Amino acid sequence: MTKSITVTSIFLIALLIPTKCTDMQKSIHNLAIKLYSSLGESNNNVLFSPLSAHIALILCYQGASGTTRNVLQDVLKLPIDSVDISEEYKKLLNDFNESKDDLTIAMANNIYIKKHYELQSKFQTIANEYFAAHVENIDFSQSRSAANQINKWVSEQTRNKIKDIISENALNEETRLILVNAIYFKGLWMHPFKIHQTQDKFYVSKLQTVDCEMMRTTGEFFYVEDPVLDAKILKIPYMHSDIFFVIILPNSFHGFKNIESKITTTGFSTLEKDAILENIEVFLPKFKVETSMDLKQPLQDIGLGNIFSEKANFSQMLNSQQPLTISKVLQKTFIDINENGTEAASATSVLMRVRRSLDLHHQTFRADRPFLFYVIDSASSTLLFMGKLMNPNPTKIRDEL
Template sequence: MEKPLKFCACWLLALILLALSPVPLVRSSDVTMADAAKQEFARRLAIFSINVYGKLSALKSGENVVFSPFSIQTCAAMARVGAEGETAAQLDSGLGLASNDVEQIAQGFHQVLAAYQDSQILRIANKIFIMDGHQLRQEFDQLLTKQFLSAAQSVNFANSAQAAATINGWVEQRTNHLIKDLVPPSALNADSRLVLVNAIHFKGTWQHQFPKHGTRPDTFYLNGERSVQVPMMSVKERFRYADLPALDAAALELPYKDSDLSMLIILPNSKTGLPALEEKLRFTPLSQITQALHKTQVLVKLPKFKAEFQVELSEVFQQLGMSKMFSDGAEFGKMLQSPEPLKVSAIIHKAFIDVNEEGTEAAAATGVIEMRMLMPDWEPTLFYVEHPFRFYIVNVDDTLLFAGRLVTLQTNPT
């Protein structure tokens, strides 16, 4: 019997908050409203994703990009509910939050976290690590515990090696041992006060599996001149598909079994079309693409691939207008009971993806090519992912959990 094709994804983000010096610091809605709130949350998350992706793409030119917009935004939002003044205002704007009220901010994330609280497919976990001898303010603690489903754990950051091992051990456990050594000991010291971490692990089975015997060596075009031979999976089935002439691209949705999650692949029509597609995607709402999808018979070819991605996001946040959180003037007075000024010293994001017949872990961007030919209705549409492409993992509300691009592939990854 063929093994089910699985997709699992793993992402996480750590916000490390470093204390400067120990001196004092100067309602219910109906279903329609709830649905509207979910759609607005998803819309704003998609905009944040576009902004972050643009910066990462520039920082990592010519590389695969893999990240979780939801993970990054969730962890930063946990810091936001403990912020005040200009620091809070910058986070509201830079994160694209729908409100500046901490209760409403937290509720927006709670509706997503709670929806997958008992899921066996998607696991999302938040954690606060706090310096021994310090305590969270009651309001901050309650908000994170109730709305972000986050627990606090005391550690001694002065023993940086042991503290890093504790944090990294929690991360590794929550990500099925896929993400290791997230926080280096060098990032921690006796002045560290808080580390906020969000971890996501996703493992799903394709609703329509790729037969393992159908995987054969095929060509993946890195650009107009270079190509590599890679194992190419294939399946013919009815999928939701859209031809997108305004983007000079096509889109395909690959749903996961027993889940409201799916992978959305956007494939430029030409081998060298990804840069132009990415520019157009900056101004194209994701919902506009998903609403254009319709079911049709499609012959899909998709490469097996692996990608790893790690980035320190402080520069990205500053470029997006969130700079005060890193300065000596940062205002995080709502976090600790003790009156210590805090600032963010690092934002670390690490991701891993492995896509094959039996499973995919994490997320990355891949070169994809699509060829659509006018044929009689009984002939399938061709969707050949044989050059660089964009991809996303989203739920039924278009909440963007993972995003990336694949522009390079190793020859015959195992």
């Protein structure tokens, strides 16, 4: 039975920027860079979906007014006309949710509102028409039942890859509204991998290794060596699609921080411009990464502190005079990279409460040390997932002395 790789995530990130990049893709790209500059400080594995986070924040933007709307517009680099972004998301959702052979991308949005409350008609129209968001009333005072209801929906949308994104302790009488986005991706490699019969070494540092299952394949891949980053860049295609798994591999063990610093400063827009099709022997570790985080602090770090404060203005969202503020932005993301493909998923939830005060020259690409990676739809230049692999087997580290 053919195995596959599944990735589920709330955020989506893309490395490739096409010749013509829309306002939405530029905005997602900008958010991805800013978030990684905060999340990437960790020495652990990192995984998130810029796309999922962006969708949730755009829904918040549609219900914001005054300074809060201006802050979201400025930080996310949005055009003045919010309809433009909404139209682009409508098209993206339709394109991604179409069934394709050997590839599945599914995105869904849901809005949960406190019992006896309702959305303002304009906000509900935007949420329904452009984001295909379903609206449900829910009794947040019954925190266990409400959490189970939300978690069940997320699990169904992500093929059971994302579970228990919200705990009952996160909900209470002050909770008024929760925005949830879920993304599921499953793709088969164009060039399937084979697993070595023996364990290979992955160098978590120059002097420390872990055992890993190293996969191997040979085929034609877009490849380039970047002298500025001092790194190799490889684009691994999925079957019958414009989607790629992209790896940025430092040439030296001490070059990883240099790559992170330059990318968070200059972005990804020109990384692959000189890539050419070459016959490459690729070695890639088989790995799974799952992350769960509250993005409140990273979002505050990039300039969105207003949306969490008593000054927040989401007056265009609910038919209520009670002021709202965001209490949490939760994201849970999963990726499974194996010999047949990738499975990934992500979910993002925003909790709002009432405010209290072709060259055949043979090359070898061996990803046996920490690297950055991302999944991108090159046709639309949309970033689906982004992260870094520091250790494919975190439970075991061996000194190489």
